[in-house]
Each structure stands twice: as structure tokens, then as C-alpha cells.
Amino acid sequence: MTIGRIRDDFPMLAHSTHFNCGGMAPLSKSVGAELLRVPTAIIEEGPARLLAHDDDFLGIEKARATLARFIGADADEIAFTTQFSTAANIVIEGLPWQPGDEVIVTDQEHPALLIPLMNVVRRRGLKVSRLPVSHNADKMLTNFRALLTDRTKLVAVSHVTTDSGTRLPAEEMTRLAQARGSYVLFDGAHSVGQFPLDVHALGCDFYAMVGYKWLLGPYPSAALYIRRDKLDDIDVTWCGSNMTQTGSVTMGVDDLNWIPGARRFEYGGRTYSYDTAMVAGLSYVERLGVEAVQAHSRHLTAYFHDGLKRVPGARIHSPTDLQAATGIATVSLDNRDGVTVSAALRERWNMIQRAALRGTSVRISLAAFVEESDVDLLLDSLATLATE
Template sequence: MDIEALRHDTPGTANRLHLNNAGAGLLSRGTLRTVTAHLKLEAAIGGYEAADQERERIDAVHEHIARLVGGRADEVALFDNATHAWNAAFYSMEFKPGDRILTGRAEYGSNVLAYLQTARRTGAEVVVVPDDDSGRLDTTALANLIDDRCKLVGVTHVPTSGGLVNPVAEIGRVTRAAGVPFLLDATQSVGQFPVDVAEVGCDMLSATGRKFLRGPRGTGFLWVRTEALGHLEPHVAETASATWDGGRGFTWHDGARRFDTWEVSYANTLGLGAAVQEALDLGIDEIGRRACALGARLRDGLDALPGVSTHDLGTRRCAIVTCKVDGMAAADTATALAAQGINVSVTDPKQTQFDTENRGVHPLVRLSPHYYNTEAEIDRTVQVLAELATTGGRSR
């Protein structure tokens, strides 16, 4: 990678040291041009007319995403965010009293709330699979928990609260052998490193555009394996997802199109397509190697500092790094970093409920570099945190 050229093509790198890619990545000039060009076209000729003119490029976004995750274009549906995409898959499943939903401690907060709501409504049971000694979901325990009552395994690939990478391919082997649907939340993994649905073996996958894919906010997608459609009855029917039969019935559209919504932001859709194409052109393998290497450099640097502790679980870790400075609240640390021009975020115990139950460490400072960050930026961040650990946030 030509890092300097990539940074020149990323305007935000001139203003901030951006280590909040797990929140939202910085847009490239190309993605920004794509979004603004379509908005200008809508203003010039009309929204419907602009969509008609750009229909081929809009439809191609499904193909770009399919290449990214290793599926087919007809298995992709577009959404305005990853949570809506995940909800579309989850709420398409039917549960009854005694059914079990298996998940992990790393599960994202909105997913957990959906599980709890469904359990309250239907009498289904939510079962949290234990972690292994490293903090990953224990696949042996998962296999032992699956029985005739298990109707879904829902797992978050990379949690919002740390650098853990769950063993999703092993989970997929367990679920395929048992014939149980597997819903994967890949919000923090797609765009950060390679995610291949055939290798993982999931039946449904949700992801966002705004994070490591560097797409615009207000974008997300759902991938659904064609063979999994028999398990799913979309919760919402509308003109983009179904066809009226002329009487008092309708038929779902083929493939993942049955999850489509008619009204979308085509400017954002095209922006997402541009961002995905940029990732494909760069090479997602290369992106993953560099992002994770920068994360490891940051984590190793922080581990060497007195008064700073890191809290990432698992045997395989990604670019997300969580830490705590002794004697400083996480929010105060984030504010102090922001004063130095360094963008980070803070983990929220309410967004990682099962992990919070198990570990009393949240909130934590979350730092998440991406491939366009530099080694010098990582080292500067370590230096600033070293000074904060020494002074407790007080200026010298």
C-alpha cells in the first residue's frame, strides 16, 4: 500500500489522528465525490429521474458486496444500518415456548435486547454459551448445548467492546452439523479483515458501511444464504419485497430481495458501493494484515506502560484495542486524548450486557486504527497515554 497516497485521498487525516474506525471510518475523497455527485444529480434532474439514470450503478452495489463476503448478488439486501439488517433476519424467525436461542458473551447490546424481547413475547429461552479460557466463545460448550430445542445460534464476530475475534468458522461447523441456523453479526469485522461466508458457514450475516468499510453513515446490508430462506418469514412486506397476486395474496420476491425496502438513500447506496469497491481494489487480505498489525503495535505499546492496562480477550485479536489508565475515568481519558487531536471512543456497559455481567471492566477507552493510520500515529498515541498515566490527566 502507498500509505501517503491513501492518506492524501482521506481528507480527515489532515485534521485528526483518527483511532475511532470501530465507530466510523474516515471517508475517502472518492466516496465523498460519489455521494455528493448523486445528491447534485437529484437536485438537477429530480430524485426519481436520478435513480433511473444511475440504476445500473445502484444495482451493481449488490455485486460489490457479494464479492466482498463471498456470496451472490441475489443473496444481498441493503439497509440503512446494520441493526435493521440484523433485525430483519432475526425477527423473520419463529420462536415458541421452550425454544432456545444460543449466543455468546460478546453479543452486541441491541441483539441482546432483541433476544430478551423475543423471550418475553414467546417463552423462548436465551442461553449464553460460556467462554473458553482465552475469552472466546467455547465451541465445545456450544456443541454440547445444541439439542432439539435450539432454533438459532446468534454470535457477534468481533465485539463492540474489544479486540476479540470469535472462532466463527468453528461455530459454523458446529451449526451446520446440527442443522441449526447461524446468524452472524459482522459489523466490526467486515472491512477490517477478510470475512468469507462460505468459510464461516453462517446462514445470515449483517454488517455496516460506516465502520471499517469507510462508507457513509446510514448504510448496512444483510447477506442470506439461499438455502436458509426456508427458515425465514420476513416481518415486513412492502412493494419492494413482495408482489401482489391480484387478489388477496402476495408472493415474496426471490432471494434476499424479500428483505428490501422501497425507499432508500441512493446517494448513500452509491457511496457504500464506492467504499466497497475501494476495499476490493486495495485487497481485503492486505487491509486485514495492516490493520491488525497496527492494532498489535498499539496494544504492545500500551502493555509496556506502567499505569495502563489493556483488556482484549481471545487468542486472535484484531485492530480494536481497549485500555484503562489507572486513576482516570475512561471518559476523562477520551476527553484528554481528544484535546491532543486523537479520536477514540468509550465502551458502554449497556451495549455489552453479557460481557459486563462477566467482567467488571467497562467502561474502557476503545482505540481502533485502520490501514491508513501510520506507525508514527500509533507511537504518538502511546506517548500521550504514557503522559496521562504519569500525570493522571493533569497538565505538567
């Protein structure tokens, strides 16, 4: 497979230019096939194998092991959670909070993280500090050190920020936070699938991710990494069937014997097809090679940045240093706000992207299926808008 020449695998790319992998990836034929595999068999043969939770049929444990390997974790440290928000709630609601405990977030976090967090802040009387995102890692680390205190209980930040695609100095932040006794939760919605990741080497406590962006999986799909030695620090809040080793009509409190591993947080009926299709997307990325995906994004980012020099009034708000850049390029035009530019790109040129940085800019995702010719069209469109 050659990166950037894979569009035939994504039927929708025949009629649209897709710069919004950071929102929702296009669905490839192989991911779509995995998504339909179990439901199709159920339609044909009935639900017996589903009812029996037959893993040879469902493929969940194989998918869990594949996902774990991809991010440098062990299979028992992974829970499939369907939504990022659910993963965030599991950690945030389960931590042993005391009134006055402190939380650090950045000023670019997504509501999927902030809403569960603010809800626990409201209920438990916590304090929140906001770290300004900067493309300068040293500056960020200096500001971060100043916010950390002995009361910091949780650092909950994006590994790559959603609006400006800034890759945070995750390793250094993890060490600094843990040295002050804090837990570290990363929002990995925009990192997993963009570059190689090893959560064990990173050393963080929790890492939440989605499948439907850079892993090229279906919507919704998500998972949570819980470092093995932190599993029991997370108290079980919401729970249900299949979370205990035994369960019967006579069970009492003493029978709450949770199953081992992060899997204990998967309860009730599950979206099995979405979980395995998420891993089918991941396997597609693996076949391309995650390093090759990263190199492709860097190449397109350089190409885009270079082309923007010819667009009057264009300003880049994502990192311009290619080593720090990700597949997210955020740009504004001096003569129009980002919401207007975004709407024009969509309506006039059928280009899928979104407004960013509080409506001032547009966010362009330069993913594996984007080609130079797509970027040429985008540059022409931006040049038209900049001079009209």
C-alpha cells in the same frame, strides 16, 4: 496506494487523529462523491430517472454484485438494509419460533442485535443463554458446546466483538450449531473489511454487516446476507412496495408473490446513495487490498502493544496473539477509569476513540488510514495520563 499514507483521501484527518473506525469511519473524498452523485443529478436534472428506478443511474445491482463477491456470496443472497438493526429484525422476527426455543448470544453483543432479540424473547417466550467471550478459542468452544441443546433455534453472535475485538471461532461454532439444528446469524459489523471473508465457506445462515465502519462507507449503511436455501425459512413480517412481482390497486392475498432473492426484503423508498456509497467504501478497501489492510492492522497492533510496555499500569484487554488480533486494541490504565481516559484523549489531544468494556478501558481502532506516528502520539498521551 500505500496503506497508512492515504490520509489525504480523508479531509478530516488533516485536523484529527482518528482511532474510532470501529465507531464510524472518516468519510473519504471518493465515498463522499458517490454519496452526492444521485442527489446532485436530481437537483440538476430532476427525479425522472429515480422515479423510473433506472439502475444504470442508481447503480444498485452493480453494487449488490460487488458486495456479494467481496464476502463470497451470490448477488441474490444480499439485501441492502440501511441499518444493522433492520437486518437483525428481518432474521429474528422472521424465524419460525416455538415457545421454549433457545437463543445463544455472547456477553459482549451490541444493543443493535440484543434489542430485536430480547423483543422476540419477550413476545415468544424464548430462553437466552450467554456465552462468555474468551481470547482462548478452545475454552469458548467448550463453553459453547455446553450451552447448545436440541431447543437451540438461533446462535446470534459477533464475528468480531465490538469491545475487545475478539475474533470468534466462527467456522467451528457454525458447524456445532447447525449439527444441533440451529440457525446461525453473525453480527459482522467489525469483521467485514478487516480481513478476507467467504460466507459460503463459513456456511452460516445469515450475516449482517454495516458499511460505516471497516468498509469505510457512509452512516448509515448496512446489508444482510441470507443463504439462498434459507431464504424461505424467513417469513416476511414488515413489507411494502416493490417487494412483490406484481402489485395493483386490486391486489389480494394471493398476489403476495415475493420477488426472488434476498432483495424481497427491500421495500418502499430506498437510501440508494448510501447503499452505493457503502460499496464505494468497499471498493476503496479492495484497492488497498483486504489482506494488506489486515497486515497493516496487525503491524500497528504489535507496534502499539510494544509501546504500551513503556506506559506504567497499561493493560491490554484485546487479543495479544497477533494471529487472533484484529484492528481493535482495548487498553486500560491502572490509575484512571476508561471513561476518564477516553475523555482526556479527546479533549486534550483531539484523539477520536471511545470507552469500552463497561467504561473500564478505551477502544483504539487501528485502521488502514492510521500511521505509526499516530500511534506514537497516542502512546505519549497515555504515558502522560498514566503518570500524572
